[in-house]
Amino acid sequence: MKFHFSLRYFPHFIMSLLLAGCSDVDLTANSDVDSSGAFPATEFTERKNEEILTSLPFSDNQDFIDARRGLIAKDNDLRVIGPDGKVMWDRTAYDFIDEKSAPGSVNPSLWRQAQLNNIHGLFEVTSDIYQLRGFDLANITLIKGDSGWILVDPLSSAENAEYAIKFARQHLSDLTISAIIFTHSHIDHFGGVFGAMAGAKGVSDTLRVIAPEGFVEESVSENVLAGQTMKRRAEYMYGMPLPRSERGHVDSGLGKEPSFGTLGILKPTDTVRKSGQTLIVDGLEFVFQIVSGSEAASELTFYIPDKKAFCGAELLSRNMHNLYTLRGAKVRDALAWSGFIDEAADMFSEAEIYFGSHHWPVWGSSRIATFLETQSDTYKYIHDQTLRLAYKGYTPVEIAEELKLPESLQKDFSNRGYYGTLVHNSRAVYQRYFGWYDGNPANLNPLPPVEEGRRYIALMGGPEKVIEHAKKYFDAGEYRWAATLLNHLVFAEPNFKAAKNLLARNYEQLGYQAESGPWRDVYLTAAYELRSGITSPSLDLGLAKDMVVHSPRENFFDVMAAQLNGPEAEGIEMTINFVFTDINETHLLTLKNSVLHHRQGAADPSANATVNITHDLFLDVVLGKASIKEILLSGNLTIDGSKLDLLKFFSLQDTFKEVFPIVTP
Template identity: 55%
Template sequence: MSAHKTLLFSLAGLTLLTGCNPAATTPDSHGQKVSAYTTAANQQLQQQLPLADQQDFNDARRGLIASQQPLRVSAERNPDQSVWDMTQYAFIQGEAPDSVNPSLWRQAKLNNIHGLFEVTPGIYQLRGFDLANMTLIKGDSGWIVIDPLTSRETAANAFRFAMQQLQPRYPQLTGISAVLFTHPHLDHFGGALGIISQQEIDQRHIPVIAPQGFMEEATSENIIAGNAMSRRAMFMYGKNLPRDIWGHVGSGLGKSPAFGEFSILQPNQLVDHTLQEMTIDGVDFRFQYTPESEAPAEFTFYLPQYRAFCGAEVMSRHMHNLYTPRGAKVRDAMKWSAYIEEARRLFADADIYFGSHHWPIWGQENIQTFLKQQRDTYKFIHDQTVRRMNQGMTAGEIAEDLKMPA
């Protein structure tokens, strides 16, 4: 790379903004050196985006029941080792330092808001206990668990914390009545055996529901290519970087994956078509089957009694990546965009949106705007990349030339 260029490396994982000309530097508020190119790029971005808007912060704090303080989780086999430590991110306060992309800093501040939240009475989320969210839906007899996090340790801690808060409200609910995996990325199923055992599932005939192709894709990604992808994930998520304004600030989707004990459960029910209906412990679900979108196998779902739509990871409160450097399959931007439009039409009366990452959205108009922007983002990237490719531009040239519209 030229010594006179700034590298903007933006992933759904780590985002780094670093200047490459050490001769042109200015000290930031910590006395370290920041290149003039990095400072200029960050200032330009500051002017392009409405970073002062506080609505996301209001939504991210809405419904907070309790936060776990301090939020640290030890490794199952080595209590001296942490697999999750939110206290490391306490430095993320105030305005963005010159060394950090201001949009990443804002996202990191939002992802620092953690705890058990009431999305609406009967739907609860644990956010900030791992890279993804764990969602709990009140059933007739127990809790329907959506996406039980990355590791056994973080899942067990999160579920235990939730029950401490929720059992006094719902003493009639006894344990877990169903488990749903929205897709086969590790941060959405790896903690399953931290909250329930296979023996309990078998004895109580508990539904374990996943999209068609879940086990095949989870196996190919995490076992066949598991060693290589784990190594690459260490770089992608900056696992070994210091947690400070010169190292790891956040991962866009959340803070970072938990690197603990991983597990999986075999689904006993599959979702294989759109508008497939199930009644799970008294709660009606309408599924949207979205293969080859954000994941090779994935579903979203709508809860009619709550007028609530769960977008899984097909929608996120940022621009997701179409290719992940850890080596997961390339995502089909065209199909991805089409699924978002399909969901927007199918579930147009949704008053609540929640997902497998980030904070919810309330209000039909706000949800519709969000879905349109997500839809158009992936469609624009696809169409304009293909247009430039057909004009003879190389991948590197396209990356430099393609700019998102306002």
């Protein structure tokens, strides 16, 4: 999981400061809808979901045995309430996921994963190693050292982490935190660090913070440039506006869902730079493996020889992971990922216990070896077979339709597509080698969706004809094709309510059939927004200050460059100094050729204007925490030079809606 932010507040703050000086017939009417407007599964969806029951070994209960093993205590009323009274995390919302068989509106395989991810509490993994599972998307692991607890991956947000640690203290010896290990640079594995420390009895004066090389840089900068778009797409990926119900969000595959609270980060005191590096941490020997470039840009795994315990971080999961994540990100290297798993199998072959940053452990050396082999071979199979089909001229869409895992890999629940999928992972491999273009000239420069939609609809005889055909395909259970037709219609006629309603019903059935939690959430969120409009919650960026304070200033100016309205800036040349008065740092911004450049260095005395601001105030403005009145009264910002030029400069920063449409123009 990632947290995203942008500079959308800053230009408008500066500007404010300166200026202060068709048919509407509903073809989907049905009385059997829930409170969110969701319809039941059709007979075609129910039949398709029932077929899953005969294709996978559902009688195998080993995962349930492992997921419950070592349970010390659970909190059936687990709800985390933030300081403003907002519910940050509500495990009780998933009480509808019980031991009954899957309802018709949920793929039985995903329902099984949701049942497993519902098993929550404090667990003993082995002597002196414990896990808190179900308190957030990820796990906290607690390892008992000579003088205190070594914490591994303290969740997404401070509120959840504090709650979890306080719960653990009720059942474990009340020791201080002696060390923290961040396995990788995704926020669900470090964002709650200050809450974890607050929830503990105390923190060692010699606290060690261990992380892989590049951890801080990757953690705070990975999504800055693309943050605004990623944040919006993440709302679809995690089903944020959906009810938690049999017709809504049930699971993300990797866990229930991420929490969104106060974020923080600590700089490492110890950096792991290479595989095989060892550290003695509070009396225990740790052997580390660097796996950066697999699931995360900065990531490690580790082995504790005294416990014969291997922590696979997120190199390994009890599902197929993402080579490409639907919120949008750089594609990951399937071949390298597979190679890192093989390396781990060699390095830690004596392991008798595996535990990870998500899901439940594996016990027994032979079972661990099989688990690693299956995961490794899955990623390598996707890589190799995607290339094989590409060699034959298959396009990404054709490869995704053609590719199937061999039965030996397909039947293993640990690499089913609950999070990543074979379909979009094969496309990621293609993209990594060949890019977005599939080689067909018709796809080199197609018309944009609205214009394409209008022409398709005209050729098909108009909106009413398209609705008529789409309804027939829907009634026949051909939801993918009906959705394609109706997508053209909605982009051509975005106010045609009947088209949006029928498209919503198609997306709904596709969501009900999806084995992937994110696919289900994407389809169902699309259906929700087609019916209700864009009402998804926005994230409170002000909660991220403890994290973004570590971000290099260059990142923010890169965002300003990306927000520059190039056509409006044509022919304009100017220079602006940014002086951070409290950290003695100056950045020079130069606008020319409709391109904004920046560099750190001495101020230009001939600049059009100079903004003198404290770094702390700058972050408050970036995160939307500071009002105009507060800034005017603070005395922490002054402007030298031409205020009119500065006003013009910031007027060239494009404006963006908090959210933008996805399933409509």
